[in-house]
Amino acid sequence: xxxxxxxxxxxxxxxxxxxxxxxxxxxxxxxxxxxxxxxxxxxxxxxxxxxxxxxxxxxxxxxxxxxxxxxxxxxxxxxxxxxxxxxxxxxxxxxxxxxxxxxxxxxxxxxxxxxxxxxxxxxxxxxxxxxxxxxxxxxxxxxxxxxxxxxxxxxxxxxxxxxxxxxxxxxxxxxxxxxxxxxxxxxxxxxxxxxxxxxxxxxxxxxxxxxxxxxxxxxxxxxxxxxxxxxxxxxxxxxxxxxxxxxxxxxxxxxxxxxxxxxxxxxxxxxxxxxxxxxxxxxxxxxxxxxxxxxxxxxxxxxxxxxxxxxxxxxxxxxxxxxxxxxxxxxxxxxxxxxxxxxxxxxxxxxxxxxxxxxxxxxxxxxxxxxxxxxxxxxxxxxxxxxxxxxxxxxxxxx
Amino acid sequence: xxxxxxxxxxxxxxxxxxxxxxxxxxxxxxxxxxxxxxxxxxxxxxxxxxxxxxxxxxxxxxxxxxxxxxxxxxxxxxxxxxxxxxxxxxxxxxxxxxxxxxxxxxxxxxxxxxxxxxxxxxxxxxxxxxxxxxxxxxxxxxxxxxxxxxxxxxxxxxxxxxxxxxxxxxxxxxxxxxxxxxxxxxxxxxxxxxxxxxxxxxxxxxxxxxxxxxxxxxxxxxxxxxxxxxxxxxxxxxxxxxxxxxxxxxxxxxxxxxxxxxxxxxxxxxxxxxxxxxxxxxxxxxxxxxxxxxxxxxxxxxxxxxxxxxxxxxxxxxxxxxxxxxxxxxxxxxxxxxxxxxxxxxxxxxxxxxxxxxxxxxxxxxxxxxxxxxxxxxxxxxxxxxxxxxxxxxxxxxx
Numbered sequence: 160x161x162x163x164x165x166x167x168x169x170x171x172x173x174x175x176x177x178x179x180x181x182x183x184x185x186x187x188x189x190x191x192x193x194x195x196x197x198x199x200x201x202x203x204x205x206x207x208x209x210x211x212x213x214x215x216x217x218x219x220x221x222x223x224x225x226x227x228x229x230x231x232x233x234x235x236x237x238x239x240x241x242x243x244x245x246x247x248x249x250x251x252x253x254x255x256x257x258x259x260x261x262x263x264x265x266x267x268x269x270x271x272x273x274x275x276x277x278x279x280x281x282x283x284x285x286x287x288x289x290x291x292x293x294x295x296x297x298x299x300x301x302x303x304x305x306x307x308x309x310x311x312x313x314x315x316x317x318x319x320x321x322x323x324x325x326x327x328x329x330x331x332x333x334x335x336x337x338x339x340x341x342x343x344x345x346x347x348x349x350x351x352x353x354x355x356x357x358x359x360x361x362x363x364x365x366x367x368x369x370x371x372x373x374x375x376x377x378x379x380x381x382x383x384x385x386x387x388x389x390x391x392x393x394x395x396x397x398x399x400x401x402x403x404x405x406x407x408x409x410x411x412x413x414x415x416x417x418x419x420x421x422x423x424x425x426x427x428x429x430x431x432x433x434x435x436x437x438x439x440x441x442x443x444x445x446x447x448x449x450x451x452x453x454x455x456x457x458x459x460x461x462x463x464x465x466x467x468x469x470x471x472x473x474x475x476x477x478x479x480x481x482x483x484x485x486x487x488x489x490x491x492x493x494x495x496x497x498x499x500x501x502x503x504x505x506x507x508x509x510x511x512x513x514x515x516x517x518x519x520x521x522x523x524x525x526x527x528x529x530x531x532x533x534x535x536x537x538x539x540x541x542x543x544x545x546x547x548x549x550x551x552x553x554x555x556x557x558x
Numbered sequence: 559x560x561x562x563x564x565x566x567x568x569x570x571x572x573x574x575x576x577x578x579x580x581x582x583x584x585x586x587x588x589x590x591x592x593x594x595x596x597x598x599x600x601x602x603x604x605x606x607x608x609x610x611x612x613x614x615x616x617x618x619x620x621x622x623x624x625x626x627x628x629x630x631x632x633x634x635x636x637x638x639x640x641x642x643x644x645x646x647x648x649x650x651x652x653x654x655x656x657x658x659x660x661x662x663x664x665x666x667x668x669x670x671x672x673x674x675x676x677x678x679x680x681x682x683x684x685x686x687x688x689x690x691x692x693x694x695x696x697x698x699x700x701x702x703x704x705x706x707x708x709x710x711x712x713x714x715x716x717x718x719x720x721x722x723x724x725x726x727x728x729x730x731x732x733x734x735x736x737x738x739x740x741x742x743x744x745x746x747x748x749x750x751x752x753x754x755x756x757x758x759x760x761x762x763x764x765x766x767x768x769x770x771x772x773x774x775x776x777x778x779x780x781x782x783x784x785x786x787x788x789x790x791x792x793x794x795x796x797x798x799x800x801x802x803x804x805x806x807x808x809x810x811x812x813x814x815x816x817x818x819x820x821x822x823x824x825x826x827x828x829x830x831x832x833x834x835x836x837x838x839x840x841x842x843x844x845x846x847x848x849x850x851x852x853x854x855x856x857x858x859x860x861x862x863x864x865x866x867x868x869x870x871x872x873x874x875x876x877x878x879x880x881x882x883x884x885x886x887x888x889x890x891x892x893x894x895x896x897x898x899x900x901x902x903x904x905x906x907x908x909x910x911x912x913x914x915x916x917x918x919x920x921x922x923x924x925x926x927x928x929x930x931x932x933x934x935x936x937x938x939x940x941x942x943x944x945x946x947x948x949x950x951x952x953x954x955x956x957x
Contacts, residue, residue: 208607259633297893299893319942320934322942324930325889328943330947331945346956490724496724535719544728545729545730546727
């Protein structure tokens with residue numbers, strides 16, 4: 160029977176309990192659900208293109224009001240120019256920018272909010288100043304329910320503007336942002352607000368579909384590597400879980416090597432991985448251009464460490480310079496403008512190729528998690544190739 | 559045989575001639591191509607989700623290098639909350655925001671640039687300060703060719719930033735912007751630059767697929783009305799052409815009533831339609847918040863007038879106040895943040911319902927042409943529902 164599960168204590172909890180972390184060891188819980196009796200052929204024949212094509216892989220049984228903006232089903236395109244430039248024969252880009260609000264978060268929000276309604280909640284919330292805030296605000300609007308967005312002090316005006324369009328109640332909270340995550344879970348329970356934070360087990364259920372889509376696009380012959388920007392760690396776990404489920408069903412021959420990528424200026428998981436430690440340590444002075452993944456104390460950090468070690472994965476970090484360079488290369492050579500946090504995945508592909516870890520013939524997928532327009536402050540790093548002209552000068556300048 | 563055609567002079571031109579407008583009467587040319595011998599069942603079974611599922615409906619025969627970022631295949635979602643609020647039972651939103659660079663332009667750019675390469679060009683250009691500039695810049699990057707973007711003086715810094723990420727040569731041109739369009743066609747021919755402007759016949763071929771997708775989503779039982787923001791007029795024509803082709807193939811029983819929408823502050827086509835005139839007059843002091851459709855002298859204006867008259871359509875206009883209100887309603891009730899130009903379509907749906915032209919039971923599609931983030935200056939019109947708090951106050955504020 161479907162349940163919530165702590166993979167560390169091996170303890171089960173009821174699916175409908177309002178629990179996000181294990182009451183015993185405080186690790187994030189996961190959904191364990193009975194996998195559907197389907198096969199690959201049945202799957203490929205399905206007509207639905209959004210993530211709801213995998214409806215029977217979610218723990219949402221019975222009468223469910225589907226809150227959807229048609230998330231998922233994002234393009235997986237081959238990188239022709241950039242791949243060649245890096246020296247890779249088979250580099251693929253999973254363009255999560257093309258989710259309804261511009262990031263992968265929409266996958267998790269859709270399932271999370273549908274589950275919240277199923278549980279009887281009419282209020283949802285999240286702790287985020289970026290992609291997740293926008294996503295939860297938008298989906299709450301679509302569901303016609305109230306939302307509460309907890310942001311940290313000094314949120315950039317542009318981000319506040321974007322969140323505000325969906326009309327949530329925004330609380331600008333002073334104090335430790337890491338602690339705010341834990342507070343939100345407590346207070347949410349008390350006040351009847353369902354918090355869909357980054358490692359909410361039902362959010363993870365939505366986000367695991369990225370892995371499903373990759374498998375289907377490769378006709379179930381999975382890539383060798385998947386590069387994933389890592390912040391709280393929820394998405395890394397989600398993608399792992401997706402591959403694992405398809406592997407358990409016998410759909411794919413192996414789980415790809417998952418490379419988690421953090422920004423050097425805030426890389427608690429990569430640090431612990433490098434030092435061979437079992438648990439992460441809080442980063443004190445987090446500073447990076449990749450705001451969307453700058454989490455000094457990732458709630459799923461230890462879980463990511465465990466998965467990376469048990470499954471031949473790797474957690475690495477890249478510098479801001481490498482990130483910006485990767486962002487520019489993606490725009491200039493492939494026409495995709497992603498946010499700095501997403502560019503970390505390409506930055507580390509480049510790095511691992513240079514270091515010889517990647518040889519060149521591998522099949523590699525880089526997850527581009529969010530839209531560059533969500534973070535327009537980076538425009539300052541782009542020098543326009545601009546000339547002034549009048550109509551008569553056009554002839555001489557168009558060369 | 560496939561050819562270019564002037565529907566006014568009824569004159570044919572070779573498909574590969576570098577012609578955009580009729581040399582005789584200066585009206586925009588269109589592609590006439592042999593329609594494929596396919597049927598509805600075959601079409602619905604196709605697995606490709608991007609607009610390339612309609613490959614045989616394009617004039618691209620033989621060996622074509624497909625320049626694609628997976629454009630098209632955008633969601634058509636039912637508006638539950640807003641539809642009910644307006645008093646409409648069946649309002650649908652075609653979310654063109656979810657094209658690769660955030661607007662419908664990508665459909666046309668993909669086909670236009672693939673055609674340019676086929677003709678042997680290695681340089682492309684466009685006259686635009688907005689969505690089309692970004693789109694052509696991005697697709698030229700993807701194709702690995704040079705691009706030239708002609709913008710008008712005083713382009714907002716944010717837009718310049720976005721275009722610059724794709725590294726095109728940007729020319730900031732002083733002088734009449736309307737004239738610039740005509741100049742670009744002349745100079746492009748001379749300098750070997752293929753201009754993919756708004757009513758380029760091959761751009762239109764890409765953009766007609768919006769209509770195809772709508773037909774497929776409704777299982778070929780077309781909606782009663784389609785509301786389309788109108789600027790240069792190329793997209794209105796494209797959508798009409800798409801429906802017409804499916805109608806000619808016997809796939810659909812009728813062509814929906816197409817309602818073109820302009821902003822009151824710049825509505826040359828709506829003005830001429832209202833006055834019963836055959837041709838548009840240049841608007842002198844164009845001023846509207848809907849920058850993306852503020853074209854004072856639309857190159858396809860007369861064509862749009864003809865189509866609207868011959869096919870029981872309508873060209874209307876809405877005020878900036880109505881536009882902003884519609885934009886807010888879409889965000890607040892459906893979780894979709896579109897740019898003001900897109901919101902005109904919902905603004906006119908609301909207006910025509912109030913005026914009694916729409917009764918309430920009709921099936922209506924509103925085309926949301928582009929992403930609100932492409933035009934973040936509107937954030938100033940959104941007052942955040944914001945409260946400041948510290949961790950201890952959370953309990954009392956989360957209500």
